[in-house]
Amino acid sequence: MQQFRDVVDECGFLDLGFVGTCFTWSKDFDDGHSISKRLDRGLANNPWFMKFPGSFVHHLHCISSDNCPLLISLSRLDPPPCQRSFKFEEMWLSDERCVETVEASWSSHSHGPGDSQILKQIEKCGKDLAWWNHNVFGNVRKELERKKSLLVQAEQAAIVNGQNQRVRELKDEVNLLLVREARLWSQRSQVHPQEIALSLVNYYQSLFSTSNPDCVSLDHVPMVITDEMNIALTESFLQSEIREALKQMAPLKALGLDGMPPLFYQHFWGVVDSDVMSSILSWLNSDEETRQWNHEVIDGIFTQEEADLIKQLPLARMVSEDSLFWPFSWNGIYNSKSGYLFLKAEEDHGGTEANVEQEKAL
Known part of the structure; x- marks a missing residue:
């Protein structure tokens, strides 16, 4: 160990310090006692310190390993929080109270005449689910951060009193929340809409492109759709066709503006089928x-x-x-911010025009 310290001194390395728990390795035994050591640390020379003066080494928690990972951040500034729109989460289905919330919300809103009523009904259901998630189910990320904070306190207490029962209980709870978080990110890891649009454009450009466009003529394209097929295609839509189309949709794809993916309608079809079916058939079969x-x-x-x-x-x-x-x-x-920027832009634009008029007069 002394030889390692001599090499560090000879290279001019300095300890970056740390933020978080004091140790980077710990072992919890079933008999209740624990062992903790600081085995890992960050070192840097003086030029590195001058280039990155705000650097910090964070000791992160890792439930699945005895060693905690080290994160070196070059700045202490945290990104500003952003407000997310409502999205139905697949992980909610693991809680039976989610079904009760949807049933109560859907039955409390009367589906009156007019196509906009079904949209209001879906919107109200989304608001009720958002309230239930925040007040009953619990925000997974916030709850996970809270449990991790409690785990840190429990580990520090275990070092003092030598009892790790609470530590093991909190680790089990954190592992359960990590599974829920994994399902959350799995649902949100969808392809960006711009990538989908680009793929569609490229596909049809390739499909309808030709190296000899002068020879293209619609007269040589055979008629595939017969009169009988056209009659069948223009017939009114049936309930069975709507149900079959819903079954064939990927559960987490085609998310609407209301935040409800096909999974919501597939899982709660017994609750929403009557109202949703009547509205869809009204839109598709209306001759107005x-x-x-x-x-x-x-x-x-x-x-x-x-x-x-x-x-x-x-x-x-x-x-x-x-x-x-x-x-x-x-x-x-x-x-107020957008209003101020708008008035500022109008003022700058008006001032510019006034200056131009003065220059023309001169």
Whole structure:
């Protein structure tokens, strides 16, 4: 050991210190006693310290190993937290109370006339699940951090009193939370939408590209769809077809804006089938014409050119409530910061135009 210390001194290495527990190795025995040592440490020379002055060595916890990993961070600044939108989590299905929450939420909202009612019903169910997750089920990451903090305290107490029963109990609880966290990240590790769009574009560009475009003629393309097949394709959709399509969907793919993946409808189909089925068939089999703009109102508000452009926009069949949208923020909601930036930009733009007019006058 002395020879190792001599080499460290000769190389001019300095100990980086550490943040966290005092030891990097520990062994908990079944008879209740534990052994802990600091076997690992970070060393660096003076030029490295000058280049990275804010560095720290963190002793992390590892439940599956006697050795704790070391993390060297070059800065103590933590990334700012971001607010996540609602997403139905697969791990919730491991708790029976999730079924009770969905059943109670779905039955408490009456499905009245109008296509927008089913969307409100799904939205309310998502809000109730979010509340249940926060207050009953428990946020996995927050609970995991809390249990890890308790584990650190228990390990320190075990060093003093020599009893590690509480340490082993907390390790079992942390392992259970780690399994839930793994399911959480497995669900969220989806392909980015931009990658999907690029794959689709590349596929169809390759499919419809040719090295000799002058020879392409639709007259040489054989007709594949017969009249009988076309009649079958244009028939009204059936409930059995909706159920079969839902069964064939990947459980965690095609996540909607409401945060509900196909897994939600597949698992709770016995609860939501009647309302969801009637709405889907209403959308697919409706023969109603697309809603039209009120030309009289549009012509009375906008100029003729603007009114013509607006009336060319198609309207969806589904009636939804009007909402206010602030176009100068990422989520459409007004806040003081976006308002200040908007006024600042307007002021700078107006000042620039004033300066240009003054220069022209000179």
